[in-house]
Amino acid sequence: MTNSQHPVFDQQFREQFDKLLAWRRDVRRFDDRPIDANIVDDLLDRACLAPSVGNAQPWRFVSVQTGAIRAFVADHVDVENRKAKDGYDDDETQSEYQRLKLHGLREAPVHLAVFCDEETNDGRGLGRQTMSETLTWSVVMAIHNLWLSARTQNIGLGWISILQPEEINRILDVPDDWRLVAYMCLGYPQRESDEPELITLGWQDRIDRSKTRFVR
Numbered sequence: 001m002t003n004s005q006h007p008v009f010d011q012q013f014r015e016q017f018d019k020l021l022a023w024r025r026d027v028r029r030f031d032d033r034p035i036d037a038n039i040v041d042d043l044l045d046r047a048c049l050a051p052s053v054g055n056a057q058p059w060r061f062v063s064v065q066t067g068a069i070r071a072f073v074a075d076h077v078d079v080e081n082r083k084a085k086d087g088y089d090d091d092e093t094q095s096e097y098q099r100l101k102l103h104g105l106r107e108a109p110v111h112l113a114v115f116c117d118e119e120t121n122d123g124r125g126l127g128r129q130t131m132s133e134t135l136t137w138s139v140v141m142a143i144h145n146l147w148l149s150a151r152t153q154n155i156g157l158g159w160i161s162i163l164q165p166e167e168i169n170r171i172l173d174v175p176d177d178w179r180l181v182a183y184m185c186l187g188y189p190q191r192e193s194d195e196p197e198l199i200t201l202g203w204q205d206r207i208d209r210s211k212t213r214f215v216r
Contacts, residue, residue, distance in 0.1 A: 020151055023194050027156025030107040030187030039153060040110055040186070047146035052138035056123030059142040062172055064111035072171055073163070073183065074105040080162045099201060103160050108185030113168060114143055115178035139181045146184075156189035 009017075044061055052058065064070055085097045105111065116139045118132075128134045143159070150157045165180035198204050 020148060023192065024147060024151050025156060025189070025193065025196065027158045027187070027189045028101045028104045028197070029190040030104045030109070030156065030185070031190050032107070033188045034109045035155060035186060035188070039155070043146055043149050043153070046149040047142040050138065050142040050145045052123070052141065053128050053134035054123030054126030056120055056135060056138065058117045058120050058122070058135045059139045060115040060117050060178055062113040062115065062174065064113055064172070069171055070105065070111055073111070073168065074103070076167055077103050077105060077160055077163050080164065084162055096203060100198070100203065102162060104158050104185050104187065105160065108158065108187040110186040112184045112186065113172055113180065114139060114182045114184065115174060116181050117177065118179050119177040136179065136181060143182055143184070150186060154188065155186055158185045160185065
């Protein structure tokens with residue numbers, strides 16, 4: 001029996017969806033406009049529509065609003081960023097790396113830390129007996145929902161990975177069985193582009209898509 005109320009995703013919708021995917025960016029440069037708290041709540045609601053293994057819904061979102069904690073995170077990322085630069089052997093790559101702006105933590109109005117509750121009983125273990133990492137992958141799916149949803153509101157999202165997860169867990173005082181998956185900053189971007197900044201700055205181009213597809 002066909003449900004007459006089901007949505008119809010027509011060609012116009014598909015074209016708009018393609019544009020959404022193409023214009024999603026990892027944003028580092030934000031202006032000083034605040035984001036209404038209701039919009040953030042709405043984005044998190046959309047994130048929680050993501051699929052999850054066994055319907056476990058293991059994502060845990062922490063809104064970081066305390067100024068001292070935000071400053072600690074920004075300083076911590078700066079330290080780790082310098083370490084990452086020094087990890088490159090040649091001066092040319094170090095120079096290229098130093099030109100990159102890899103976080104907007106001091107400008108972005110919203111900080112979100114996203115965790116995976118690795119001991120959740122929700123889902124009753126379904127689907128993760130042999131691949132326990134599917135819990136984390138479920139959280140990543142929620143982040144992707146958030147990312148695309150933010151873009152529909154003309155909001156940019158930057159995923160910060162140059163940090164030590166145990167330091168973030170400690171400063172946020174979260175449960176021991178929560179695993180940090182992402183620390184993100186959200187805000188209105190200074191400019192919008194359909195080209196990743198790492199391409200614009202010559203760090204890494206798009207690879208040939210055919211190199212990512214195999215048949216067995």
